[in-house]
Amino acid sequence: MLVATAVPAERDAVARAFSGPAEDVRLPGALLRRTGAGSDLLAAGVGPALAAASTAGALTAAALDGRPYGLVVSAGIGGGFPPAAPLGSLVVADAITAADLGAETADGFLPVTELGFGTVTHRPPESLVRVVSGALGAPAGTVLTVSTVTGTAARGAELRARHPRALAEGMEGFGVAEAAAAHGVPVLEIRAVSNPVGPRDRAAWRIGDALAALTEAFGKLAPVFESWNPHDDQ
Numbered sequence: 001m002l003v004a005t006a007v008p009a010e011r012d013a014v015a016r017a018f019s020g021p022a023e024d025v026r027l028p029g030a031l032l033r034r035t036g037a038g039s040d041l042l043a044a045g046v047g048p049a050l051a052a053a054s055t056a057g058a059l060t061a062a063a064l065d066g067r068p069y070g071l072v073v074s075a076g077i078g079g080g081f082p083p084a085a086p087l088g089s090l091v092v093a094d095a096i097t098a099a100d101l102g103a104e105t106a107d108g109f110l111p112v113t114e115l116g117f118g119t120v121t122h123r124p125p126e127s128l129v130r131v132v133s134g135a136l137g138a139p140a141g142t143v144l145t146v147s148t149v150t151g152t153a154a155r156g157a158e159l160r161a162r163h164p165r166a167l168a169e170g171m172e173g174f175g176v177a178e179a180a181a182a183h184g185v186p187v188l189e190i191r192a193v194s195n196p197v198g199p200r201d202r203a204a205w206r207i208g209d210a211l212a213a214l215t216e217a218f219g220k221l222a223p224v225f226e227s228w229n230p231h232d233d234q
């Protein structure tokens, strides 16, 4: 399994859930933290483009090494849509959606798919979402990927109107999912809520609580990932 976070503080929060010695493995363009349990952790960078590039590098290196990953998890802190995703809570993506990939028109936003290009949503395996959401006691729903953190109530309301199932937003999930899809590897996204989506108040972000929730989550998930059978969805 490859776990891709944005920043080292998130990677380290995930790493705390894995016991045993870890080693760093340097790849061209990426530094992996290989846990004793055999999972690789990657601080893939902030934003969908860098996260996609770093994740693709790690996936390619593993494939060339003859040890392809069976699962990629995008994990980190994120903004939660109240009241479904309060501070310190966890959410699991059943849809990973690029919320600002498209065109603005006089009639509103058009996703790239309506322009005839690509995709705007990746769907993690249903059976995996079910068991992870159950193990964490966390809701499953859409997690949005944005290149600009929402900072006003108006933008938050617009996103919610376009994505009524949205629980949270982050900046990397869709990029990680694009890289995983290119390699035919299933993807999952887990966000720990550090702040509400809405008017910007950086001083009110509860980063420590969210990082602690991330550690606790991965502590619960080791047996879940181990027993998950990808063929359950086929």
Ligand SMILES: O=C(O)c1cccc(C(=O)CC[C@H]2O[C@@H](n3cnc4c(=O)[nH]cnc43)[C@H](O)[C@@H]2O)c1
Residues within 6 Å of the ligand: 006, 007, 009, 010, 045, 046, 047, 076, 077, 078, 079, 080, 146, 148, 149, 150, 169, 170, 171, 172, 194, 195, 196, 197, 207
């Ligand atoms: O300052 C710190 O100590 C610190 C520790 C861990 C993470 C950070 C970040 O700033 C991570 C940036 C990362 O967080 C995601 N994020 C968090 N809230 C939102 C949001 O409201 N909207 C979108 N993204 C959010 C995002 O994925 C960033 O990459 C700082």
